[in-house]
Amino acid sequence: MASDPASVSSNGQDIVCQGDWTALQLDRAARDLRYLRPLPGDVEIDLSGVSRIDSTGAWLIYRAAHKWSKLGAKTRYIGLDDKTRELFELIAGQGIEPGDAPHPPAPGFLENLGRDSAEAARNYMAFLGFIGNATFSSLRILLTPARLRWSQVVVESEEAGFDALPIVGMLAFLMGIVIAYQGAVVLQQYGAGIFIADLVGLAMLRELSPLVTAIIVAGRTGSAYTAQIGTMKVTEEVDALRTMGIAPIELLVLPKIFALVIAMPLLTVFADLMGLLGGMIMANNLLDVSFQNFIDRLASEVTIADYLVGIGKAPVFALIIAAVGCYQGFKVSGSAESVGKHTTISVVESIFLVIVVDAIFSIVFSRMGI
Amino acid sequence: MAQPVVRMRDIVTRFGDKVVHDGISLDVERGEVLAVVGGSGSGKSTLMREMIMLLSPTAGKVEVLGHDVAGISELEALPLRRRIGVMFQHGALFGGQTVLENVGVPLREHTELHDDIVDELAQVKLTLAGLEPRTGALWPNQLSGGMRKRAALARALALDPELLFLDEPSSGLDPLSADALDELILQLRELLGLTVVMITHDMDSLWRAADRVVLLGEGRILGTGSMEELARSNDPDVKRFFSGPRARGAQTGGG
Numbered sequence: 001m002a003s004d005p006a007s008v009s010s011n012g013q014d015i016v017c018q019g020d021w022t023a024l025q026l027d028r029a030a031r032d033l034r035y036l037r038p039l040p041g042d043v044e045i046d047l048s049g050v051s052r053i054d055s056t057g058a059w060l061i062y063r064a065a066h067k068w069s070k071l072g073a074k075t076r077y078i079g080l081d082d083k084t085r086e087l088f089e090l091i092a093g094q095g096i097e098p099g100d101a102p103h104p105p106a107p108g109f110l111e112n113l114g115r116d117s118a119e120a121a122r123n124y125m126a127f128l129g130f131i132g133n134a135t136f137s138s139l140r141i142l143l144t145p146a147r148l149r150w151s152q153v154v155v156e157s158e159e160a161g162f163d164a165l166p167i168v169g170m171l172a173f174l175m176g177i178v179i180a181y182q183g184a185v186v187l188q189q190y191g192a193g194i195f196i197a198d199l200v201g202l203a204m205l206r207e208l209s210p211l212v213t214a215i216i217v218a219g220r221t222g223s224a225y226t227a228q229i230g231t232m233k234v235t236e237e238v239d240a241l242r243t244m245g246i247a248p249i250e251l252l253v254l255p256k257i258f259a260l261v262i263a264m265p266l267l268t269v270f271a272d273l274m275g276l277l278g279g280m281i282m283a284n285n286l287l288d289v290s291f292q293n294f295i296d297r298l299a300s301e302v303t304i305a306d307y308l309v310g311i312g313k314a315p316v317f318a319l320i321i322a323a324v325g326c327y328q329g330f331k332v333s334g335s336a337e338s339v340g341k342h343t344t345i346s347v348v349e350s351i352f353l354v355i356v357v358d359a360i361f362s363i364v365f366s367r368m369g370i
Numbered sequence: 371m372a373q374p375v376v377r378m379r380d381i382v383t384r385f386g387d388k389v390v391h392d393g394i395s396l397d398v399e400r401g402e403v404l405a406v407v408g409g410s411g412s413g414k415s416t417l418m419r420e421m422i423m424l425l426s427p428t429a430g431k432v433e434v435l436g437h438d439v440a441g442i443s444e445l446e447a448l449p450l451r452r453r454i455g456v457m458f459q460h461g462a463l464f465g466g467q468t469v470l471e472n473v474g475v476p477l478r479e480h481t482e483l484h485d486d487i488v489d490e491l492a493q494v495k496l497t498l499a500g501l502e503p504r505t506g507a508l509w510p511n512q513l514s515g516g517m518r519k520r521a522a523l524a525r526a527l528a529l530d531p532e533l534l535f536l537d538e539p540s541s542g543l544d545p546l547s548a549d550a551l552d553e554l555i556l557q558l559r560e561l562l563g564l565t566v567v568m569i570t571h572d573m574d575s576l577w578r579a580a581d582r583v584v585l586l587g588e589g590r591i592l593g594t595g596s597m598e599e600l601a602r603s604n605d606p607d608v609k610r611f612f613s614g615p616r617a618r619g620a621q622t623g624g625g
């Protein structure tokens with residue numbers, strides 16, 4: 001039964017509706033209805049030419065009639081069968097006033113600013129609370145190490161550490177190449193090619209390896225922590241744990257923190273190696289520094305302290321990433337959208353904090369003369 | 371002779387080794403309220419997913435609104451989908467939108483109606499489904515289970531579909547609301563010529579709302595007919611399903 005789309009016409013007073021008044025055919029009629037303004041007095045709405053009508057069509061006519069009667073018209077429907085009349089009665093019976101839709105309150109600029117500031121402060125306190133809680137739980141569990149879910153620590157550290165070896169190694173290797181390449185251009189001019197080993201060694205071991213590792217881990221593991229815990233919150237799994245007397249922090253957070261604190265320094269060592277390898281290959285290519293010379297120079301100029309400074313940062317970065325990732329996971333509420341939002345926050349915030357803390361480390365170490 | 375709205379022939383569905391449907395043939399006639407019943411895991415939801423073109427059966431033929439949907443492209447399926455409303459078992463409301471916006475989604479997507487009209491229509495559907503219009507301002511995670519069902523029903527009704535699928539509409543509702551929901555379904559069928567396929571465990575609904583009941587089990591249709599017919603049936607499988615104390619209570623109370 002193909003029929004024309006809905007249409008509406010008027011002789012200035014009475015209204016004639018025709019065609020197919022179902023949801024998908026209404027666009028034109030809806031536009032036309034907006035501009036019809038019958039005069040006060042009797043208005044007949046003739047529906048005899050309507051081939052089909054559904055509740056969307058009926059609502060359009062009903063709300064127009066409603067508007068007109070507010071302007072003083074006395075509307076009356078004619079030419080409609082019993083079913084259509086019942087449909088109109090059903091719709092009118094729902095008591096919906098045209099023109100006022102319930103929306104959540106939309107606060108103004110100042111209110112938003114105030115809310116956001118208060119929220120940020122609360123957030124900060126909550127994060128500190130979370131850290132305190134996690135620390136306390138960690139200490140308690142270290143007293144009774146059997147209670148830690150070691151099997152899970154192993155699984156988590158495999159996922160966060162071992163599985164990340166290729167990408168971390170690859171990026172550190174490229175980083176070593178880039179530094180050596182940039183350095184070579186300058187050093188060559190002074191005939192100081194051998195200093196390339198100092199440059200690559202110090203830059204990689206002290207700064208870049210831990211940083212690159214942290215950034216990758218934040219991106220692939222921190223985000224996964226947030227998404228996992230967040231999804232479990234949405235599906236009420238976290239609540240289920242709680243009701244069974246299992247502290248979510250012990251099951252979900254501590255194994256992740258321990259795993260990352262173990263895995264990150266190891267990853268960093270690997271990044272050190274790959275970075276040096278990249279630098280060494282470039283030094284050999286560009287500056288004719290042999291592998292032997294490179295390694296000798298490295299051994300004499302780069303101290304064990306430089307190496308330990310870099311490795312020492314890794315567990316701190318690991319703590320930051322795991323804590324932020326898990327905390328943001330618990331902040332998820334309600335919806336899939338919230339999972340996405342907090343996963344983003346988790347990655348951005350943990351990388352941000354890692355870099356801030358790295359800067360603080362640099363200042364402290366240089367003051368201490370390390 | 372009116373064409374069936376959904377026609378399924380020799381449907382076989384397997385997940386790995388697990389055979390869920392083993393040769394199911396079923397017609398849904400225009401204007402009827404068809405209830406699909408069966409134990410948990412008997413493949414009711416899966417059968418529904420096949421009718422609404424979310425899943426293709428391993429073998430067999432499905433026709434929806436006169437179109438063979440085997441290997442149908444999304445583009446070809448779109449006009450069919452617009453004529454179908456679905457209420458999922460757990461509501462499947464979009465968490466990032468208010469209830470009112472959720473109900474308005476199909477209208478906003480498929481028509482060019484003004485936002486305020488869409489919002490009004492969404493409210494009409496919400497009250498039709500038995501919710502206060504004010505509920506529209508809430509977020510889905512602020513709703514109770516029953517309210518979520520009703521909001522999902524309102525969204526399924528947004529475009530006045532010809533064919534409405536309901537997966538366990540009354541589970542999680544109190545008895546009064548469940549009664550009201552049955553009433554509503556019958557009323558909409560009357561006024562809008564709706565065809566309804568509902569999966570339900572609710573014996574009262576079966577007695578009151580269903581024109582025809584299909585009992586699934588062991589991958590087959592164990593019985594089909596009106597509730598009276600099934601209740602009188604001598605088939606042992608059918609007897610077992612419909613002769614528990616709950617089923618008999620519903621019959622004396624509601625039938």
Ligand SMILES: Nc1ncnc2c1ncn2[C@@H]1O[C@H](COP(=O)(O)OP(=O)(O)O)[C@@H](O)[C@H]1O
Pocket residue numbers: 385390408409410411412413414415416417
């Ligand atoms: N995507 C899937 N993969 C594997 N098995 C499935 C899948 N969906 C459903 N099943 C199985 O099919 C059977 C029927 O499921 P379902 O249709 O949901 O049952 P119900 O009748 O309770 O709605 C169940 O045993 C379920 O485990």
Ligand SMILES: [Mg+2]
Pocket residue numbers: 414415459
């Ligand atoms: Mg199911």
